[in-house]
Amino acid sequence: MVRTVRLGIDFGTTRTVVAAVKDGNHPVVSFEDAAGDLHDHVPTVVALGPGHSFVSGWAAQEAVLHGAPSFRTLKRLLADPATTGRERITLGTAEATLSQLLWMFAADLRTALVEHSSLDLDGEERLEIALGVPAHAPSAQRFLTIDAFTRAGFEVLGLVNEPTAAAFEFLHRYPKQINSQRQSVIVYDLGGGTFDASMVQLGDAVHEVDRTLGLPNLGGEDFDALLAELALEHVPDEAKPHSDHEVGMLQEAARIAKERLTPQSRRLVLEVGDSVITIPVDEFSARAEKLVLMTLDTIERLLGGLDQDALAQAEVAGLYLVGGASSLPLVPRMMRERFARRVHRSPQAMAATAIGLALYADPDAQHVMRERLGRGIGVFREREGGAKFGFDVLIEPGSRVDTAGELRARREYRAAHNIGSYRFLEFTELAGDDTPAGELVQLAHVLVPFTAALSHLGADDLANAPIQRLNAGPLVEEELFVDANGIAHITMRVPALEVKISRRIDLAVAQPND
Known part of the structure; x- marks a missing residue:
């Protein structure tokens, strides 16, 4: 009989952390590096290894120390609205698609779990996992993440928004903080590459996400870059790094120095090369305050502008700091200055999300979360024979999903032209005139024939056909389905013509054989 092992995997920008479900506990998994030392994470890095082949994790970290070119922004590239699974990444003489690198990283992680981790595995187990994603991750990022880990041999139980997983960990660690007067927690999740904040109502059995905001391009890497820039100001011109390897080593030195900071550090x-640079903590903090202020402003927006006096009267059990970058002493200090004493930092801030994911995967934990969608979905439709475009909101940002974690939007209408041109779009905000704003991501461009003469044509031919107005067009059925993993599926039907066009987001972003 095949043994099932359940895990929570926090696939992070700089580090990937894994927690296991084991006899009612949720321990963080340790991994061996090349020297046999144990670490509570795997570096989320890909490098060019021996034989001009790609390596990842600790093998990539070792290769970087010997001057190998590397790629450290897999997750940030995933979040780029313009990115697809076919994105080409070149390291030295080797090239691969983003889909291939993601799959390779996931496969190497599975090997590390079996051969170089604190888990007792023989490789024959069925590994069932809960995967974390940023709360505002678009459909493309969600699909590519699931696809990579599935192809690597994991069985994905589901995707969970990272701040939601951290709320599970808060409830598990601090159950007495929740009472009839204070039933919500604000999760402040500052990771290596993204910042998310969520207000979560914690009930007896079912928990609900009230609201989520985020900064998809702010994280610990930005603090590293700021510190590296500051260090360069103290280095003589002749000693400044020039090669990609030297610049990469400076960034690594900045990350290590930042993570060693304690509240007592001065x-x-x-x-930097042969130079040793000393920077006063106050000088670094003065530069970094602007980044922390961006996160605090996001929290205030989430709270609807509540100050600390109003917050004290609200039904908020606490503001919970998680994510590796929240370990920077400046973060809790500035949080407490603005929001007073009800700020708590997880004692395992870097692993809180992974532990929460393991709790989600644990059938005995009995946590049920009702999410809200971080993004809305709408469609641009051609009007007046293509002379104008109109935007229809199908699902608003913040819409609550049903008990199965899904959401559907259906419409029926009469076609006004012989061809329908639809551009489906994800967006994070709505402007005052109900047009999409914030971060915009195109899901799919769908062309639909509305006459029998055109019903046999493919997309290329429809794109070149002239638009004509119809006096009495056929009935059009439009359905948008968002599954439990937050991935959008689009179906257009014209029953009278027996036309059905379905687009899953994976068809737009990647092919299974990438």
Whole structure:
């Protein structure tokens, strides 16, 4: 009989952390590096290894130390609205698509779990996992993440928004903080590449996400870059790094120095080439405050502008800090200055999301969460023979999903032209005139024939056909389905012509054989 092992995997921008479901506990998994030392994470990095082949994780970290070119922004590239699974990434003499690199990283992680981790595995187990994604991750990022881990041999139980997973961990760690007067928690999740904040109502059995906001391009890497820039100001011109390897080593030195900071630290020490640079912590903090202020402003928007006095009267059990970058002492200090004492930092801030994901995967934990969609979905439709476009909102940002974690939107209408041109779009905000705003991501461009003469034509031929107005067009059925993993599916039907066009987001972003 095949043994089933359940895991929570926090696939992070800089680090990937895994927690296991084990006899009612949820321990963080340790991994061996090349020297046999144990770490509570795997570096989310890909590098060019021996034989001009790609390696990832600790093998990639070792290759980087020997000057190998590397790629450290897999997750940030995933979040780019313009990115597809076919995106080409070149390291030295080797090239691969983003889909291939994601699959390779996931496969190497599975090998590391079996051969180089604290888990007792023989490779024959069925590994069932809950995967974390940023709360505002678009459909493309969600699909590509699931696809990579599925192809690597994992069985994905579901995708969970990272701040939601952290709320599970809060409830598990601090159950007495929740009472009849205070039933919500604000999760402040500052990771390596993204910032998410969610207000979560924690009930006896079913928990509900009230609202989620985020900054998809702000994280610990930005603090590293700021510290590296500051260090360069103290380095003589002749000693400044020039090669990609030297710049990469400076960024790594900045990350290490930042992570060593404690509330008692007075200086940061970095090695830049042959130079040792000392930077006062106050000088770094003065530069970094602008980044932390961006997160605090997001929290205030989430709270609807509540100040600390109003917050004290609200039904908020606490503001919970998670994510590796929240370990920067400046973060909790500025949080407490603005929101007073009800700020708590997870004692396992870097692993809180992975532990929460393991709780989600644990059938005995009995946590049920009702999410809200971080993005809305709408469609641009051609009007007046293509002379104008109109935008229809199908699902608003923040819409609550049903008990199965799904959401459907259906419409019926009469076609006004011989061809329908639809551009389905994800967006994070609505402007005052109900047009999409914030971050925009095109899901699909769908062309639909509305006459018998055109019903046999493909998309290329329809794109070149002239638009004509119809006096009495056929009935059109439009359905948008968002599944439990937050991935959009689009179906257009014209029953009178027996036309049915279905688009899953994966058809737009990747092919299974990438």
